[in-house]
Amino acid sequence: MPELNLIGRTIGRFEILSELGRGGMAVVYKARQTSPNRIVALKVLPPELSLDRTYIARFRQEADSAAALEHPNIVPIYVVDEAEGLHYIAMKFIDGRTLKEIIHERGSLPLDETIRLVEQVASALDYAHSRGVIHRDIKPSNMMLDRNGWVYLTDFGLARGTGGGGGLTIAGTVMGTPEYMSPEQAQGLPNVGPPTDIYALGVVVYEMLTGRMPFKADTPMAMLVARLQHAPIPPRDFRSDLPLPVEDVIMRALARKPEARYQSAGELVAALKQAAGFGTGPMHxxxxxxxxxxxxxxxxxxxxxxxxxxxxxxxxPPESPVSPVYGLPTQQASPPSGAPTMHATSPSYGTPAxxxxxxxxxxxxxxxxxxxxxxxxxVPQAPAKPKKSGGMGLIVGGIAAVVLLALVALFALRPATDGQNRQVDAALAQAHELFNQRGKLDQAIEAYQEVLRIDSANAEARTRLALIYQMRARYSDAEAEARAAIDADNRAILAHAVLAESLHSQGRYNEALDAADRAVAADPDHPTGYGSRAIIKAARALDDADATMLAEAIDDAEIALEKAAGRDNLIQALAHNARGVVYWYQYLFSNDAAMVARGGDEFNRAIGLQGQIAVFHSNLGYFYNDQGASALQRGNRQEAVSLLDLARQQFERAQDIDPVNGHAHAGLGWNLYFLEDYTGAVAEFDKAIELNPQDTDAHIGKSYALLGLSPPDFDGAIATLEQATTVxxxxxxxxxxxxxxxxxxxxxxxxxxxxxxxxxxxxxxxxxxxxxxxxxxxxxxxxxxxxxxxxxxxxxxxxxxxxxxxxxxxxxxxxxxxxxxxxxxxxxxxxxxxxxxxxxxxxxxxxxxxxxxxxxxxxxxxxxxxxxxxxxxxxxxxxxxxxxxxxxx
Missing domain, CATH: 1.25.40.10 (Tetratricopeptide repeat domain)
Structure with a gap:
């Protein structure tokens, strides 16, 4: 590539600061984006390649493939644009090094460190595969590690979907990196799928543990031929201290036939852990x-x-909760997913007035x-424990999500007609399709209502409406539809679970617990009832300081996750979200910081499985909000601002997914409250209340923000809370x-x-x-x-x-x-x-x-x-x- 040096120039909104690296297709610079003000990595396609439509298409494909994926281990894409004849992609700047550089420096890595790093890549890969995206260029140089050891998967320039169709190619070249290509990819076969990425990940594991490659060859072409004709060199030939079962796992990952390999990257990592004797828990x-x-x-x-x-x-005034979200309680447990319950004592994190x-x-x-x-x-105002989803409590984020997963799975198994006329079946199918699309909940509501105009006793349509209303914190509407669904079919498990969540969100604990118990009794093998019951009990345990009840909640959360195994991604995501909520309540109860790490992992897993669900993002936003508030209390403003910025990003993603979800505005309100922008906080809480007057977390947050003003608006705060008591x-x-x-x-x-x-x-x-x-x-x-x-x-x-x-x-x-x-x-x-x-x-x-x-x-x-x-x-x-x-x- 001819020398391209843009240092010191400004391209669009980006001031080029220094070069980070270059490859055969693009140059990556460190740049400052002027609005918003942040440091980014700017990947620029050189002018001479901008004339080649194939390169432009591949460059755009990288942006489109990565931008569509929202996962904590995939580098986020911020901007894709063109200026002054240059095509560029702006993405998150990772202050760290590639895994390739680390292997080159250290030669090989310990087994436990290898698994910890690969586990993160596997999570990103399984998520991408679940979204129909195959990376096709998995290698250590496309894995960035920040200074804390967090791994980011980059470079989706060769990615393509699993639905067939020709991938991008360049005449006379083999697309990919020969050392890591699977046999089917090396042959240019059209059926490249997830097993190709799993093969490449196996090569990466091999290289991390041995510092060598599994095949010997002098040229790239010879490397491709070697994997088609020879077996990999056993890794123990280079590193005799590796357990034999670990070698067996690696050799299976490098099987020549795709069907002989592991079915997912997660399965590969699980097998590695078992072979190494590290148990089944997450290591990253x-x-x-x-x-x-x-x-x-x-x-x-x-x-x-x-x-x-x-x-x-x-x-x-007594300690007040931090702001939890959607499954993250604050010091006074905040409500689970979507249900802004609040336990608001006087807020903490305030400085003396x-x-x-x-x-x-x-x-x-x-x-x-x-x-x-x-x-x-x-009295300084500390955030009332925000509800789980930025205003919605842990319950909505936790329970609604759990319910949603179960709902989708149950309805997916339902017979096509089930005695209903074809008109109802067609209308239901259309409604379900809208329900599963990003940003289509309003259209889904209309479609389910159309089903009910044809068949007013349709339990399936009413249950889904109840779920949507609960996700949006419209608790009384959710309750009404759930009860109607149960009247139509008392075996509607999900309707019982949604009913439990809606009642809990309204503070009707005993009724909520009864409904959750009925959901469990209706189908003891389904995770939904356990997940809902876990969140309800955990929230009450925190309010009542009841260790026995908290233990029961933890048990239910574990059962929910266990019973979700093997089910579709939605059900698994809901179970992870519910367990994250319970972990967070457990932290608030015991001040065990290890629960913070586990809770964050569960929320990220939920997003990795179902990133299109707004409440998962709100929950993670509340999670970051709470940690940012804690950093402020410790006097570490720089760390707090970084955490609060992460929270803001999650709330904005939730709003993008579902603009009518007011709870994300409540989360932004808490975010601004922590930053002492009380006027801005009031404005966000007002937006949340306007979108949903039942969002009690928004009312509580507004009361805190009003008391933070100078002078404090006591009457306004009281009026806001009085209004909340009426709903x-x-x-x-x-x-x-x-x-x-x-x-x-x-x-x-x-x-x-x-x-x-x-x-x-x-x-x-x-x-x-x-x-x-x-x-x-x-x-x-x-x-x-x-x-x-x-x-x-x-x-x-x-x-x-x-x-x-x-x-x-x-x-x-x-x-x-x-x-x-x-x-x-x-x-x-x-x-x-x-x-x-x-x-x-x-x-x-x-x-x-x-x-x-x-x-x-x-x-x-x-x-x-x-x-x-x-x-x-x-x-x-x-x-x-x-x-x-x-x-x-």
């Missing part, structure tokens, strides 16, 4: 390692205290007297969130005023309404204790807070509330003990140290108090600095 990281590595505990998140009433010190203007500062007081109330900061009157989180919002408004009111007292009373009432709906809802019990303490009902407050701790002892906010209550009762020794326990649980919260300092002063331990204030200042508490200045520090 769950998701691209922008999130904290597995095993690194995420910090405990909490909010700042509200301003205290006159004569009392202000506590801060500044005290209200004119707030009094604390003056020195004689020992043994209570100091005047210091103004407490206004979801059974959801305890809404009433608990109203209680905390009234408390926040009260702390901002004039201390000791009648208005403040009325707000405290209103908060108490709202917490009691939450407990009427779930008497074990820890967040509401703790909130009630705070309200009682603020009203001076100290004995009742202590009883209530102790009751909350009896359910879940490791609640920093409940211990803080007890300490605050003891402080206002003058029981300073007891207060000290409670504040120290709060510090043990939430060591990053400066408010704990601030109140400990106040308590130590009352005990006459001024030097210790000073140290507590210093620590509080280090943790971001602005009031502690005032105390140090008062004490002459």
């Amino acid at each position: 990281s769950a998701s691209p390692p922008v999130s904290p590595p597995a095993g690194t505990p995420l910090p405990y998140v909490r909010t700042v205290p509200p301003s205290p009433p006159a004569g009392t010190t202000a506590p801060r 500044q005290p209200p203007a004119g707030a009094p500062t604390m003056q020195a007081m004689p020992p043994g007297t209570l100091p005047p109330q210091p103004a407490a900061p206004s 979801a009157p059974y959801v305890p989180e809404l009433f608990a969130r109203l209680g905390w919002t009234h408390l926040s408004k009260a702390f901002a009111a004039e201390s000791g005023s009648a208005a403040q007292t009325a707000l405290f009373q209103r908060a108490e009432d709202r917490f009691r309404e939450a407990l009427d709906r779930n008497d074990r809802f820890v967040n509401a019990i703790t909130g009630l204790g705070w309200a009682q303490s603020a009203l001076g009902q100290y004995d009742q407050a202590l009883d209530t807070l102790q009751r909350s701790l009896a359910i879940k002892e490791d609640q920093g906010d409940a211990h803080f509330g007890i300490g605050w209550t003891y402080y206002n009762m003058g029981r300073f020794t007891d207060a000290e003990s409670s504040f120290r326990r709060a510090i043990e649980i939430q060591p990053l919260d400066g408010s704990n140290y601030y109140w400990l300092g106040l308590t130590l002063e009352q005990l006459g331990r001024v030097e210790e108090a000073k140290q507590a204030y210093r620590t509080a200042v280090e943790k971001g508490n602005s009031f502690a600095q005032q105390e140090l200045e008062r004490l002459g520090q």
Whole structure:
């Protein structure tokens, strides 16, 4: 290729920075895209090749093939365009090296590392094959590893579909790389399919483990002939420490006949694991390692205290969930797929707000007297745990997906006519076709409604309508259609599962669990009921701090995945999504960071299997949102911005797939909330609510964003939540969130005023309404204790807070509330003990140290108090600095 040097030039929206590499067909540059502002890899076809229609077609085919594939191990394509006579493809920039470079440098790789890397490539290949795409040029130089060991499959320039038709060829050349080509590809046979890629992957494994190639030859043509005439050299000839079963696996992958090889790349990897004795679990990281590595505990998140009433010190609202999505709960479990359930306590991840203007500062007081109330900061808003799908909870993402998979499989097996007239069959077939297409849900709804105009008792059409409504968080509509389907046919398993999900999304836990139990009883061998029940139980276990119920949810999730094995991709994807949701709840319950990695892996697997389903992308977006919020809490803004950008991309993909899905807007709202763009967050939450007034997660998110404004819009937040209670009157989180919002408004009111007292009373009432709906809802019990303490009902407050701790002892906010209550009762020794326990649980919260300092002063331990204030200042508490200045520090 003639020398092509574009460094320093600007092509379209891309400023060329440096060259990354060149091959026979194109040059790859590192470039900066001006809008949006990001670094990309720009693959440019040289001008002389732009005149050759064959090269242009192959270049465009690469872009089209890769752009149609959305998988975490396939390099994303951003832009395909032409400018100044140059054709180019802009794709994700991978800061790393090719696998070929690593093999060349190290000679060979350990067996476990080889399997870990190949497992990621296999996942990408099986996904591409499921979408009808054959890569045809699998080799180490087309596998990029970033600095964390995440593998990206690149270069789909030779890819073609499995449906036949001639692939692109260039006269006088063999398409592919001889060292890795399968025998059928070397012969130019027309029936090249998935086995060709599996053969090439076998060659890659061989090379990774031995540093050699399985055939000896001096020229490319001799290499092609060798694989047609000779058996591969056994890998143990080069590496005797390889287990014999591992050699057997490799030799089968290199079988001359396609039918003798493994049927999928995943099957090849599974056989390698078994032969090497590594078990069956995944060996690669769950998701691209922008999130904290597995095993690194995420910090405990909490909010700042509200301003205290006159004569009392202000506590801060309890910890609030991070934003989970579609299967990812936040610290207060967010709802599963599509069902934005929220457990919203006061959000965490907030920095302490500044005290209200004119707030009094604390003056020195004689020992043994209570100091005047210091103004407490206004309550910062942390994200309510977003529902699983960006607004939709884990349930919609988890359950709806599980239901969807089961639904498709069940209907696929249904006889063509089944006693119905041909008109109904034709209408159903058309509706099913639309249902399975990307972005065609509105047309599918119309088509199923047409079926019902012909046959109003058609259970299949009603079940599918129920599923679509549930995926879009239209819970009451989903419930109505599911019940109608069950009335038409009580054996409609999927209708029972959708009913369970819709009821859970509305906060009707007992009814939801009964419906899930009925789904399991109707067909114990089907994964749908287990997946739905797992998510319902996991969410309730988190609310109630019930370890036994969580264990039951984990069991159900495992059963769902086990029973999904061998079924179609949709059912498997739903099962992976459900298990991801349960893993995430498990993390929230136990703070076990390993669950984060596993959860991310399950969501990515669901996307790999069924990337056209919007809720899977929303769930992964919530997953990244939550990790970004955690990074902010740790003070790592750069990492947080990267994670939040990944989340945004997933929400935008969900919107692209289903523009009417408002839950993706809710996810974007949380995304902007974490970035402290409260005005933008309100706008996104409003869009979500406009598209779906039943999306309670969007209402909760909007309330947080309104409180984040300066000054906080308390009335707007309360009105938003009140509106949500009219569409979801059974959801305890809404009433608990109203209680905390009234408390926040009260702390901002004039201390000791009648208005403040009325707000405290209103908060108490709202917490009691939450407990009427779930008497074990820890967040509401703790909130009630705070309200009682603020009203001076100290004995009742202590009883209530102790009751909350009896359910879940490791609640920093409940211990803080007890300490605050003891402080206002003058029981300073007891207060000290409670504040120290709060510090043990939430060591990053400066408010704990601030109140400990106040308590130590009352005990006459001024030097210790000073140290507590210093620590509080280090943790971001602005009031502690005032105390140090008062004490002459």
